[in-house]
Amino acid sequence: MSKLPSRVFVVVFLGIVAVLTACRPAVAPTPTPTTAPAPAVAPTPTPTPVTAPAPTPAGPTPTPFIAPTPRVAVTPTPTPAVARGPKRGGTLRFVPHADPATLDPTWTTAYITRNYAYHVFDVLLARDDKMEIRPQMVETWRVSPDGTEYTFTLRDGLQFHDGTPVTSEEAVLSLQRWGKQDAQGKIVFSFVEKIEPIDAKTFRLKLKEPLGLTLEAIGKPSSYLPVVFKKEDALKPPTERADARIGSGPFKLVTHQPGNKLEFVRNDAYKPRPEPPSGLAGGKIAYVDRMEWLIMPDRATALAALRTGTIDYFENPLNDDFDTLSRDPNIQVFVVPYGYQAWLRFNVLHPPFDQALARRAVQIAADQPTYLRAAYGPERFWNTCLALFLCGGPWETNAGTEFALRGDLEKGRQWLRESGYDGRPIVVIAPTDLPILYNASVVTKQLLEKLGAKVDFVSTDWATVVTRRAKREPPEQGGWNIFHTQWIFFDVMDPSVHQGITPWFGFYTNPKMEALRVQWAKETDPAKRKQLVDEMQTLYYEDVPFINLGQNFPIRAAQKYVKGVINHPVPFLWNIWLDR
Structure with missing residues (x-):
């Protein structure tokens, strides 16, 4: 296959090739779906309840985000609606990409824990x-005329798996815990004057000044x-692992x-939203009676289990398996939309990488294609890209790239x-147990x-x-100097x-850098925001907290009797049913 330009201005989402004009960076204001965006200051003094996205006050003009796509044909997402319609019952046997070290999604950013949390817990708001x-757990929200006060009301019927009701106090405590840990949450809470429950279902968030990314955060x-979380988990400091076993999800x-499996059953008390599923929003219907997440560190074993029908769904085959799996008449293959940004992450606390020059030394000597071929296989599954906030979008820039990867071993x-x-x-x-990251690590050792x-x-x-x-701790005392990881589009698309x-x-x-991030979040002028992005990327290439190794697109595979799969960067399993 001939090599196409790395900046491909077409997006694959839900497995269907389409031009995405509605996407925006995470801090952009959210327009209502059927009318033009309202002004930042409401025309009437009385706040208005909403059950759909409210216009976010004090934000920049929305900029369309054109996400990267792979240079490979993508299997269309199966539609959940077939002649017989969805049916309940059965056990879904799923092989995830890893075994969770913790079940607490506020303690770790590990995607296996995030994926677990999406099934056991629920969220207040979600992206379609x-x-x-x-709205997800929230039924309505109101925004004050000056854009500094948000009032949220939870929907009826929310309860935890132990039968206790979900309260606004638990929503407040959970947001406070998250705001101490998350990069975006820290920005929001630096603007928070007060967050408090009003009654059992309602809570208020009061800001010191308007902030456009509040709802999107x-x-x-x-x-x-x-x-x-339940109250006892929400009260845990985010640096301590919560038990995180009882949520309110489907x-x-x-x-x-650990090391073997996780078992789940359908939460019959869960009340899905009435809207159809859309992205991470809408109705989450648990059709299967049970799920077994089987831990199979050896990818060859998992692949054989898929091909023999021992398992139903395999989260992360290697891209090298794409052609073989695509030819199997019993298997459907999905290329994950939007893709990932691959990293080599440095520990800057200890020598030698406490020195920026040492980090620059590794960066200038590295080159993206070597890493991408080793980790992600054929070129049609990856793109080189030096932009900190992804290529193909509004925040792509060449600023600071004189220090970028160029394979210069002598320097x-x-x-x-x-x-x-x-x-x-x-x-x-x-x-x-993660071959893509292991293979990248081998390249780093050799480099x-x-x-x-x-x-x-x-x-x-x-x-x-x-x-x-x-x-x-220092590396010689159980610490480390380098590890590899990767992040989905949602986690790297803006500052x-x-x-x-x-x-x-x-x-x-x-x-x-932190001051630039906060200034970017507050800024409403797109040209000034672009200038701030240039400054951040230049500083990134000088400091090198990690090396950006480019963009890649992994695959997933399932039996064809697995229906209702929505191809999304987050591999959620609600709305799936078994037709066998």
């Missing part, structure tokens, strides 16, 4: 397939996921056997020496050795990586959500 904010679609956790060796590197082993932690560094290559599982990356330029694991801090 056009990236619009929709509460409706954040990915990690850290702002779910509503499925109940029955058991978690890399020079800078590593000049940084003061003393020959100590560099600890790279590599998850053997560091070419630069003259010693490498302590630690092969382990992803659950251990998730635990170890939180350690601040308010991008964890890579925050103190996320790796512990990078720069007051200038």
